[in-house]
Amino acid sequence: MSVEHLSPEAMAALVDGELSSRAEHRAKVHLVHCGECRAEVQLQRKAAALVRSMDADVQCSGRLKQKLAAIPQMVEEARPAAHFGVDGCRRPESIVDAVDLALRKLQRRQK
Template sequence: MSQTHQTPKARRPRKFASQEHLSAEAVASFVDGELTPAATHRAKVHMVHCTECRGEVDRQRFAADRLRSDSEDIQAPSELVQKLTRIAVSCPAGPGAEDLDREPEGFLGKVDYLYRAVRRTRTR
């Protein structure tokens, strides 16, 4: 019986479709430690195989570290601050906590209440 020695095949980098990569929000949440343990595990497993997402996480970490260390030097443009202030002033007040337990008024209010309840149960 002769033994043939096979050399292992060189592994090619895995290709991922664009929808399989970590989203920008997932990358930011991963870097900030805001993902659930299960989501963190999935992200880590994905990054073992995906150099693109690993690079994105590295860039996000660098940016976060830079913002933390240079926060006194970073200033928002005054025009942006003014626009955000105008938006905050022009927005009507939302419902308060006391409004959440109140029964909806009128037919459309009841339809809206029912619609929101159905959506909440579907997303859970």
């Protein structure tokens, strides 16, 4: 049996509290069964705590600041694409959306 590990992005989002409650639950269930991912998440938590505890001014270039400031807009623009699968097919966003899609498919088949 192969174990799919959490991606580094998922680990960082878990540590930063950025996962949805459902995704957080799945990640935590995985951590119960996977010591390798659990150890990596613990390291990331320690690193995050260390960075938060530092009392130093961090200097960065104006270009880096611009790139960091653009991230929220890039995420917002990419968000609608998240509801489409790799095959280009639309994925339902909610149970109501799933039922609506199913009804439309049935109506097309009956025509």
